[in-house]
Amino acid sequence: MFENVIADLLRVDGVKGVAIVSKDGLLIEGQASDRTIDVESVAAMVATIYGTALNVSNEVFHEEAVDIVTLESPKGKIITVEAGENAVLTVLTDPKVNLGLVRIYLKRNAQKVASML
Amino acid sequence: MLPGKFLGVVVDFESTRELLTKIKRGYLKASWRDGDSLKTGYVLVSDGAILGALVEDVLSGERIEGNTALQKISEIARSKRVRAVELYEADVTEILRENPSIRVENGVISEEIPGWDLDSLLLLLTTYKGELRVHNGGTSWRLYLDRGVVKAAQTIRGPSLKGNKALKNLLWEIGKVMKDGRFETGGFWEFTAEDEVNNGGVFKEGVELLREKRRVDNAKGF
Numbered sequence: 001m002f003e004n005v006i007a008d009l010l011r012v013d014g015v016k017g018v019a020i021v022s023k024d025g026l027l028i029e030g031q032a033s034d035r036t037i038d039v040e041s042v043a044a045m046v047a048t049i050y051g052t053a054l055n056v057s058n059e060v061f062h063e064e065a066v067d068i069v070t071l072e073s074p075k076g077k078i079i080t081v082e083a084g085e086n087a088v089l090t091v092l093t094d095p096k097v098n099l100g101l102v103r104i105y106l107k108r109n110a111q112k113v114a115s116m117l
Numbered sequence: 118m119l120p121g122k123f124l125g126v127v128v129d130f131e132s133t134r135e136l137l138t139k140i141k142r143g144y145l146k147a148s149w150r151d152g153d154s155l156k157t158g159y160v161l162v163s164d165g166a167i168l169g170a171l172v173e174d175v176l177s178g179e180r181i182e183g184n185t186a187l188q189k190i191s192e193i194a195r196s197k198r199v200r201a202v203e204l205y206e207a208d209v210t211e212i213l214r215e216n217p218s219i220r221v222e223n224g225v226i227s228e229e230i231p232g233w234d235l236d237s238l239l240l241l242l243t244t245y246k247g248e249l250r251v252h253n254g255g256t257s258w259r260l261y262l263d264r265g266v267v268k269a270a271q272t273i274r275g276p277s278l279k280g281n282k283a284l285k286n287l288l289w290e291i292g293k294v295m296k297d298g299r300f301e302t303g304g305f306w307e308f309t310a311e312d313e314v315n316n317g318g319v320f321k322e323g324v325e326l327l328r329e330k331r332r333v334d335n336a337k338g339f
Binding site for chain 1: 118125126156157176203
């Protein structure tokens with residue numbers, strides 16, 4: 001059902017994988033252009049990272065809400081946004097991806113996912 | 118990817134034709150899985166007419182354009198592999214000027230309408246120009262329609278009939294078509310003089326009457 005969202009994000013230069021994940025860590029739908037990426041495992045880990053980020057935000061800012069969670073490693077980035085009440089949308093990218101562009105596409109497509117769930 | 122203003126997502130739609138009427142000028146965008154790959158199809162529409170089509174492979178960037186793309190999208194639509202379609206408002210003329218190879222000739226998305234679904238058939242008849250095939254058991258008819266008016270008719274299975282005789286035969290059997298048959302759009306039939314029909318408006322009138330009759334029968338049931 002989310003093929004349009006996945007296709008939209010995979011077309012962004014530097015994006016290697018896309019996943020729509022329930023907040024409890026189940027992969028709803030995903031696809032990677034790089035066959036070495038195990039989208040299902042990434043989905044479970046992304047949900048954990050997002051949950052931890054929410055807890056941190058709650059502890060530090062007294063606000064249980066996060067706009068965007070970015071994990072940067074020398075070999076790539078994982079960027080995650082909320083997509084409705086029960087899901088997150090995440091992308092795996094090359095290290096030198098255009099972050100501004102990815103954020104725009106992520107936000108836009110997260111709204112689509114939220115409207116469809 | 119084509120430029121345009123995002124209008125919304127339609128999920129679990131009944132027919133592609135229903136979607137085409139939702140956009141005045143713009144395009145439909147649908148993506149589907151094809152083996153390990155992902156493809157996106159675009160159908161450019163202006164006032165109910167299909168003017169262009171494009172299929173892109175998301176990973177390899179390979180493109181299919183024009184009528185071949187429309188044929189592929191028709192196949193995918195018929196197989197019901199697409200559950201969500203995005204609608205965009207766009208300057209179709211400008212897109213076609215920049216991508217002339219995606220233009221289609223006599224653009225029709227081939228789709229099937231079950232015989233009982235007279236509402237969808239009548240909706241189709243208001244805008245449709247092209248070939249409509251009618252199938253019922255051992256007989257099939259081929260009609261050339263122009264916005265509700267039958268211009269030509271012939272049988273393509275069963276007794277060999279052309280023109281008025283073919284249309285009369287279809288009207289005679291329309292009750293059975295409604296029960297067990299189906300309608301199928303697509304193709305572009307270049308009919309000859311002997312296939313031409315004199316009073317082609319009678320088909321749509323007949324379907325409208327049958328729909329009314331069914332409504333009355335249903336009301337009586339209560």
